[in-house]
Structure formats: structure tokens, C-alpha cells
Amino acid sequence: MKRYSAFAIAREAFRHHAGWERAWRSPEPKSEYDVIIVGAGGHGLATAYYLGKNFGITNVAVIEKGWLGGGNTGRNTTIIRSNYLQDPSAAIYEKARSLYETMSQDLNYNVMFSPRGVMMLAQTQAEIRGYQRTAHANNLQGVTTEFITPERVKELCPIIELGGPRYPVLGALWQPRGGTARHDAVAWGYARACSDMGMDIIQQCEVTGIDQSRGKVTGVQTTKGAIKTKKLAIIVAGNSGDLAKMGGFRLPVESISLQALVSEPIKPCMDVVIMANTVHGYMSQSDKGEMVIGGGTDGYNNFTQRGSYHHLEETVRALIETFPMVSRLKMLRHWGGIIDITGDRSPIISKTPLGNCFINCGWGTGGFKAIPGSGWAMAELVAGGEPRELASAFGLERYQEGRFIDESVAAGVAH
């Protein structure tokens, strides 16, 4: 792999940019691997990367039925934060956030991580108390957040209207080191680094069955033929139920559509990420100048990957009250992604009833921010066969044991 650098750009400038190579190879599958990862989204590729980097396991294939990063990795609103209430969540999201800080250097790929600060508005008395509690919890967890006054909110985000008739801004939970990153670049950067370690990234290859013998995984059936493997990691978000069915086990997961929209690009007007959970909308400005707006989920199961107009209306209506200037914007695009929601709104990183088969799913409405931490924890699980500290609370067995990681209050709405 040729390293990207200022020197490389200068060198290529002298030869008409003819020397750039493909960022990753597209090989045909080998007959056998040590580990097969199903799903080349952010979480799958991150798992592959940390398997190679932290454990030296490089005989790995990442299989993707569509194209790399074409699922929720390419459909989210790119927000990165770790201001969660429960200890296990704060730990894994903070791990992820800290890995994002050095990801561009680590991968030699510019993921455009921008720690511009994330603010969650408190617009009711209950939210004030809730976020003060979260701020206290975060301080104990080593996550830097603070509860700030409305005046400070206005200072950080001048376009905000504090005195909204229905939901005035009463304060905010402020995480100065949260921010955004270029979502596609995260997938591409990991893919390039994985390919460089000798891993095979196989796109346009759908898994149609899971082979097993004596309760253990032996391989997968795919549209490109059967491939043997010693270990299997299923990291397919909304499609987890399908893969679990092939593996012969069940999941406490339902798939629904979550949508987002972007406006026309405008001049810089907002350099923080703002989330308003009571009215249910969140907004940031991309480097291109578009206002990126996250909306609501459908209330019913579906796999349609598209938005619905009444949710758009709800979201934009709510935002207009807090950001009156939004009313003058034209919206350019809207889309949906299929997210996998679990019973306690927290993810699953777990062994499964099938031997040597591991699953990472249930990130629901907030998977992007977790990508590096999730990959790190999943790599530990796949390599060692047992979850380590980061993943230990996220096992499948918690639903039967009643040991929930209940983030539905803190995070079940908008991520």
C-alpha cells in the first residue's frame, strides 16, 4: 500500500495523477479462512482491522452482499459522542470516541474527524434533571461533559432561539470533545488498511446459509460458493434476524427504518452538533455546508430503506421552533436506513448458541459513533472466544437474566 501524504500528492501532481492505486483489492474468495465476517459496514471492517492489528489474525474475509459501507454506515448523520448514562455504554462509546481522535493517523486515511462539540438541549424540567444526572455520571466515568446554561448555549450556537413558545431551551448537556466524522471515509479507511494486511473484502456476495457440524460453525454458503471458516462473525445490523435464522438461533431484535435529510448547502452558520430530544430532531452542518438533520423512526417493522414524509414534517416542524432560519432552507435529499432495535435499546456483542459464531448487532439508532469501539470489543471476543471487559455487559444472555443496560431514557430517542 502506498502511503497517502503531502509528498505523495506532490509526486502525483508531477505525473498527471497516474500513480494512485486502488484503495483495496477485490479478490475472489479463497476456499477457507480463519475468520469470516459477514457485513462490510463500519462495524464489520473495524472488527477485521482490530483482529489484524491487535491479534495478528489476518486470514480474514469480510463478505458483503451489497457494496462496502452502503448500509447504515453511509446513511447516518455522522454524530460522535459518548455522553451515556450507564457505565457499560459510556465505556464502549468513550473508547470509540477516543479511537476516532487518532483514526486518521492510525489508518493513514483522512476520516475528517471534527471534535466540534455535541450539545443535547434540555427543554423540559425533566430533561434538566436527567442531563444533570448524566453529567455527574459521566464525570465519574471519565467522560468529559458538563451541564451548561442557556446563555452558554446561545454563545456556542448563535442561530438558536432560546425562548421557543412551546419548548424553551433551559440548558444543555455539552460534550466538547464529541463531533462528527466523514462516514464513508471511516469504512474506506478501514477497508484499505484491512486489504493492506492481506484480508479479502468480497463485495456483491450474499451469505445464503451457515454450515455447521456438531454445534459449531464450519463455513458459509454464499452466492459465490461455499467458503469454510473456523470462526464466523455476524455484523449485519438490520439483517441480523435473517443471519440468526440461518444459524438456528433467535435474537431480541426488530428492524425499523430511521431517516435523515440534508438541506441545500449554505455558508457556515453552526459549528457544533445540536440534538433536541424532546422535540426529536438533531442537526449539524457538514463541511460541504449542508444542514444534516436526523429525524424519527417509523413505529413499525420494515426493511424499506426510505423515508416517510410525515416524519420529515414532524422533524422539521420541531427544528423550526428552535432554529427559525431552517424555515428558509430547501431540503435536498432524504433517506432511511434499517436499524436493529433491541429490547433494552443497547447493542449485543455476544457469543451465540452456535459454537464459534459471534454476533454484533442491535446498535439501533446510534451505531456510527461506536464503530471503532465496537470493532475493538468484537475483535477481542472473536480472537479469544470470550468477551473482555468492554463487551462483557453486552451478552445475549442479559435478556433472560434481566440484566439490562437501559439506555432508553438517555438515548433511546435520538442518537
Next chain:
Amino acid sequence: MLLLTCPYCGVEADETELTPGGEAHITRHGAGANDDDFETYLFMRKNPKGVHFERWRHAFGCGKWFHAARCTMTLEVFGTYSGQTFEPPKTLINKIKKKRPDWEGFVK
């Protein structure tokens, strides 16, 4: 936007007039149930790609709960029926089978 006909008041209501209530025909295990059954009742969902039986409430209408059969891939609504039943009516099942020959049928 989904359009569902409320089987009680006969109104063809759009989705904003209704509240979704999740998977239908779940066996509600109570006290004395074993851990597996209780976990199934509370958390395990079929989450099919295709035909899905579900509960809806005509929240901004007559207020009653009813059932609907819908495709999660295309959002096609096959029909709605009474909330006072433990399984979908035979006529509806036959209608869906005609439209979706590959469908495995209603599994409790």
C-alpha cells in the same frame, strides 16, 4: 404513508391517525413461566422480511386496538381484522398465500 382500514369503525385511516403496537399474537407468559418462555414473550420477535402480523390502535379515531397483516419489504397491507382473536382469519391467510406463494404461513 400506510393506509389501514379500521375493522371496527370502517374508517380508512392513514398512519398518523394510528399508533403501532408491534408484533401480534404473542403468547403472554406470566407468573410460573420458565425463563425461556418469559424471555420469548418479552423480547424475542420474529422480525420477518415479508408477511408480518401486527397490532395497531386507532388512536385518533375510535380508540380500539385491531390487527393488520403487512409486508415489511414492500409495505403492502394485506388486510386488517378484529383485535379479539388469537390468530389471523383463514380467509386472510388464504389471500396472502395466493399473493405470496413462498410464504411459510402463519406460525404462532
